[in-house]
Amino acid sequence: MSIKASLFVLKDRDFGWFFASRFVNLAGSSMSHVALAFAVLEVSDSASALGYVVAAHTIPMVVFLLIGGVIADRFPRRLVLQLSNVASALTQAAAATLIISGHAEIWQLVVLEAMNGTAMAMAFPAMQGMVPQLVAKKDLQPANLLLSMSRSTLTILGPSIAALLVVGVGAGWALAVDALTWLLAALFLLRVRIPPRPADAEKTSALQDLRAGWTYFRSTTWLWVVVVAFAILNAIQSGGQQVLGPAYAKSSSIGVEGWGLGNSALAAGMLVMTIVLMRATIRRPLRAGMCGIMVFGLPFFALALWPQTVPFVVTMAVAGAGIEIFSLGWSLAMQENVPEEMLSRAYSYDALGSFVAMPVGQLLYGPLGAWFGARPVFLASGMLYVVVCLAVLSVPSVVRLQRVEQPATEGTPA
Missing domain, CATH: 1.20.1250.20 (MFS general substrate transporter like domains)
Structure with missing residues (x-):
């Protein structure tokens, strides 16, 4: 590819x-x-x-x-x-x-x-x-x-x-x-132009579909464990990076420009890792993905211990590379291991579980920064981020999940 x-x-x-x-x-x-x-x-x-x-x-x-x-x-x-x-x-x-x-x-x-x-x-x-x-x-x-x-x-x-x-x-x-x-x-x-959808052989209600999706979700350990973990990780990320981070950057030596550069560096890290992964093979997608996403704790440590533009930008670039590893690993895990007829509902519950705690982080991080100071909050956030990732990596079904071998497709451009 x-x-x-x-x-x-x-x-x-x-x-x-x-x-x-x-x-x-x-x-x-x-x-x-x-x-x-x-x-x-x-x-x-x-x-x-x-x-x-x-x-x-x-x-x-x-x-x-x-x-x-x-x-x-x-x-x-x-x-x-x-x-x-x-x-x-x-x-x-x-x-x-x-x-x-x-x-x-x-x-x-x-x-x-x-x-x-x-x-x-x-x-x-x-x-x-x-x-x-x-x-x-x-x-x-x-x-x-x-x-x-x-x-x-x-x-x-x-x-x-x-x-x-x-x-x-x-x-x-x-x-x-x-x-x-x-x-x-x-x-x-x-x-x-979207092709018309084929008529379904059996009509089911939206409520029945949601119930079936929930049954599959809660019975698939690796799926719900990662989603629950990301409820916590996304709360940390949204509160720290979207709320407390910009306010702290504005009053620190990082500044508005440095904050913008850091976010651009995050994307640059993702892009570079995308190119790298074109030539790489991931055998255990969730193990690789959770190890990758763990490095997103680094920008929090940088904001807490070295609140300067260069350390922040560098750690954001590394974090972006880690995000891309998780993104690929999660897509492979979902698309290869979840039945096709259940995939959309699995993604729906995945998104709901991953996003549900984000408002908690967004609402809490402002007051937490006012009460304890921004830098202690960033340090605690980085530590919690790493601990959650390590907890997920202790679950056997997460680390043991392997790729499903796919047959080669003839005529696909190289």
Whole structure:
């Protein structure tokens, strides 16, 4: 597998337009986290206020995620994505207008981000199901690889560009750019044609499907153990990296520019590791993945012990490489070991479990930083992150899970 082998899928007209939609959407999203963080800090110089706004986005996304999956299975996924993109464009444009005009208040941003999070809950399950509808099974790997590489590349540039916009013209204009990309993404989807779905032989209710998915989820040890672990890890990451981190960076020698560089370094590490993994073989995907994700504790140690731009950027790059190892390992574990008829529901419960505690971290880290100081909180976070990963690696079904040997596909570009 190589970059060249992935590019050939763009010859397909429908996937090409879908890729264009995702590309511009990812370009805006890569800037939105930095832009939103410093937009809120312009309105209220408080990490707690930032936590409220970020949590307002995450909570409805978690609450409505399973409903979004049902909607994506009941209605055309392209239509669901288009409506979600338009809703996201309107909410970000409204937030940008309020901030640029100087009339923004925290409660207004909370409401708008709650609406944006609800739209994302509708979009995520539909987006997950689009690629298999657009490309043949033999092309799924190169198609997903191409999307992954574009995401990593844009994430390298996005945070730094957002930081420059924040410093140069203000955070509101960075949010306005994000709103424009959502609108363009919806327009590009107009050119995508989705084949009609075959009629199901047996009709089941959404509630029956959810119950069957839950039964499979709780009976598969490696699956629920990793998801429970990521409920904790994502709470740490979202609270430390999205709430306390930006507030601390603004008042430290790291600064807004350094924070943006760190986020770009994270993406650079992911991109480099993606290229490395094209030539590597992972035999035990979850063992490799958990070892990889463990290094995400390093940026917390850097913020606690060496709060300077260079150590922060370097550790973020290493963390990005670790994230990509986990991402590949988790995809291989899920796609090769979960039955195809259960895969979407397994991903749905995976996402719900992984995201459910994120608002807790987003709401707690501001007050924790005020009570104990940012650096002790970062140090405790890094230690807890490593301990959770080691606990998962002590579970036999996690470390013993092996790849399912796949037969070679004839005619696949090398």
